[in-house]
Amino acid sequence: MSAVTFEELREESLPEVLAIYTHYVQNTTAxxxxxxxxxxxxxxxxxxxxxxxxxxxxxxxxxxxxxxxxLTQHKKREAYDGTAEVTIYLHPDFTGQGIGGQAIAFIEKAARERNFHVLVATICGQNAASIQLFERNGFSRCAHYREVGRKFGQLLDVVAYQKIIS
Structure with missing residues (x-):
């Protein structure tokens, strides 16, 4: 398992984060x-x-x-204030090293400190690695939206996973 640290994202790190995200935009349905x-x-x-x-x-x-x-807002209505959405992106050279699990543990702790009750992850149905990551970390499938996205000429499903943390 790779040793990593977590720090609040700063403006000067935005280009590195954008480069990671751009890889997924251009090469995957993630x-x-x-x-x-x-x-x-x-x-x-x-x-x-x-x-x-x-x-x-x-x-x-x-x-x-x-x-x-x-951690981001799940929906813009007051009734959802106890729910947050979780998103994780790793540089392709760092996948499969246990970093995703560390990221989930870290963000769950941060979410509890902010008094969130439920975390939701929205994942492309083709993204088996992310689905397995969230399932391994106690998230359960709560929704399956069929053919709601289109990318690279194909219709894509979206699955939602949730974990009650408090």
Whole structure:
């Protein structure tokens, strides 16, 4: 298992995080963005007005940013205030090393400190690695939306996983 640290994402780390995300945009169905984002667009994805929501850079022992994990708003209605969405992206060179599990443990702790009750992960149905990661870490499937996205000329399912943390 690789040793990593987590730190609040800072503006100066945004290009590294954007490069990681761009890989997934251009080469996978892990995200439903179909075009590479600009720095300004990425800033809107990872920085939030409310301190309740936060993005953390994942830093490898070598010092390089090897991924990021974030808590974001699930829905913009008050009844959902106890629910947050979890997103994790790792640089392709750092997958399969136990970092995803460490990221989930870290973000669950951060979510509890912010008094969240439920965490939700929304995943492309083709993304077996992410599905396995969340299942291994106690998330259970709660929804399956068929053919709701289109990317690379194919219709894609979305599955939602949730974990009650408090």
């Amino acid at each position: 995200t439903f963005h179909a075009h590479a984002l600009s720095l300004a667009e990425m800033r809107e994805v990872v920085f939030f007005d409310s301190p309740k929501y936060q993005t953390y850079a994942i830093r490898a022992a070598s010092g390089v940013i090897c991924g990021y994990v974030l």
